[in-house]
Amino acid sequence: MSARPIVVLLTDFGLSDWFVGAMKGAVLARCPECAVVDLCHTIEPGAVAQAGWLLQKTFRDFPRGAVFCAVVDPGVGTERRAIAAAGEGCFFIAPDNGLLTGIKHLAADWKCRAITNRDWTDPDRSKTFHGRDVFAPAAAEVARLGGIEKAGEPVGAIVETDLPAAAVAPDGTMAGTIVWFDRFGNAVTTIEREAAEKTLGTATGDWLVEIENLTIRSVASTYADVAPGEALAYWGSLGTLEIGVRNGNARERLGLELNRPVRLRKGRTE
Amino acid sequence: MSARPIVVLLTDFGLSDWFVGAMKGAVLARCPECAVVDLCHTIEPGAVAQAGWLLQKTFRDFPRGAVFCAVVDPGVGTERRAIAAAGEGCFFIAPDNGLLTGIKHLAADWKCRAITNRDWTDPDRSKTFHGRDVFAPAAAEVARLGGIEKAGEPVGAIVETDLPAAAVAPDGTMAGTIVWFDRFGNAVTTIEREAAEKTLGTATGDWLVEIENLTIRSVASTYADVAPGEALAYWGSLGTLEIGVRNGNARERLGLELNRPVRLRKGRTE
């Protein structure tokens, strides 16, 4: 594990309030030597599955021993549990609402506990801000102690949800969705390179990407493969298919929206 | 006080420029071991009272010994003083323009000095960016030394301003204002739970919240207390009354604006 405790924050709190600042204060109050790092705070409000997808795709970018404090929590104030998990050399603090589904499934060494240790949190301080009152303090304790053992009792089943993913039909067609738009307007999809190449092979010359009313031929190596203003598909930095427009904003130019279907198959355009 | 020096930044500089980055550079140049944390940079431009209100509501979320560097400074370049204060186990660096009014009134152990030590700052470098040239360096010195004694001469009176607050009328009606909108469009008001319960008791069944042309009955425990799309009042994470709309944006749906009046009283809706 890392020489220095690291707490990584992932929320839907946005950047226009003091919420993230207050969480950092709560972490540092219990673990002043911590590095507190922002992974992302612009998850769509309440989008548990989007947060779970991003966490699963990015946690390996951080050092082993990192403590991820992921708070997308539309059920704050209700009876949903807070949980602390260990797996893949990292730790994960989150509401028990499905956010950790993906981590659980990929971690062979998954362990999970309910956060019930009253010395760790202050759940009664507010009914609306457990990011500050429950999750950040618990993350600090895990960072400080280097483990989840003192969080509370072990938890067997957790709430699970469908994370954004792609399905493969019997004819080899892959059906995914748009899960993110980046600053530049590129659409990130759930179609994984690894799965696509296993299904369709690595020669992308006769691949077709269908999105809204548009069909894109092949998977480009770089933007320079197409003319300015033209749409292209390429493998993005998370290892999934992305849709862009050279020198342009694909979201606007192609009229794309979150959660819309994307299909990848072999074939010929007429 | 904290094992590790912590400087917390609160400004109206926004997130679209290099201003906050330059302040962090100035802190680290004098105190490299500091943790520099963003509390909030989206104070309304020039809104000294809003910043003072937020500081007073959130500083206790940070560890003792934290140094708050609060820069909302419409008078930059004029003769207003820079001050360093100590109170409630923390330190506060700010222009002498009323921003620290609330901290002064709640800190029994308030001490304050003018920042005149020429080794601490570089006030002549610019007339427009004392965040970088005066306040950040002074905060770093206080963090490094763990005290304000070397800042300059003690200061008796400081400039004071009316911070956002609520008043209680003789009939028990509480009159407050909207002081913040969060990312989700919820309106944060100045009506304090503690004061309200002292005045009106804790049984909220016959409370009425009046805001614009709307009257809301009672104070909800959770969003689930009302139907989707319906407005509700609830106690927010700062201990004050907030107005929201379940699954909606209260600011837009109710046409709310900053500084508008909110009233809380006992009564019956007709």
Added chain:
Amino acid sequence: MSARPIVVLLTDFGLSDWFVGAMKGAVLARCPECAVVDLCHTIEPGAVAQAGWLLQKTFRDFPRGAVFCAVVDPGVGTERRAIAAAGEGCFFIAPDNGLLTGIKHLAADWKCRAITNRDWTDPDRSKTFHGRDVFAPAAAEVARLGGIEKAGEPVGAIVETDLPAAAVAPDGTMAGTIVWFDRFGNAVTTIEREAAEKTLGTATGDWLVEIENLTIRSVASTYADVAPGEALAYWGSLGTLEIGVRNGNARERLGLELNRPVRLRKGRTE
């Protein structure tokens, strides 16, 4: 050099994605004791020259030994080199696309190497995110080792580009451009105070600033020198001429745009 390694990030990645978070993870994975600081992430997409200009204007705000990791990289995925440079007591990691032109010209002790050490980076992980896969890891290595010697072979010439700057005509007129708008709508120009005073003297009483269809007389000391709603020119915090409107947004009120010309000369308004 600083007691603690510091990596400073400057990108056009914006604040709405996980890109900056992933870069921080990549830095901390190799150098956990690093302070990772955001200088600015709102460079116009692909605006290499704007980033180079800002870097050159602000790097001295950070402690000696700081490692600047500057990623504005429209050529990502093509054959452009990644370079590591040393100069003026700091280190600079960037694509070889002109971004470091200004630093090279002002650093008498400039040294530069190609980043080819395969232990430092993972260039094949993605074709689109060398911020995470190349530049951040290399910055962490430079921060950890305190030098660029192990990056790869020395580089003689680098790609150079025209950074935003001002020119002086034979009649003493200075011609610059608008290079930035800040949160408040003030326009930052490339006209340097030092050069202007060398050319036109320090008595600004008969100076004229021409921008779009507007002529502004003199250079103000503070906003209070003009009436509310009126335009003014003043020396900004980067040592260059800025255009503002008292209590207003100059960008909107004066219809200003990036890269538009600004002229400063002696003369009389009719």
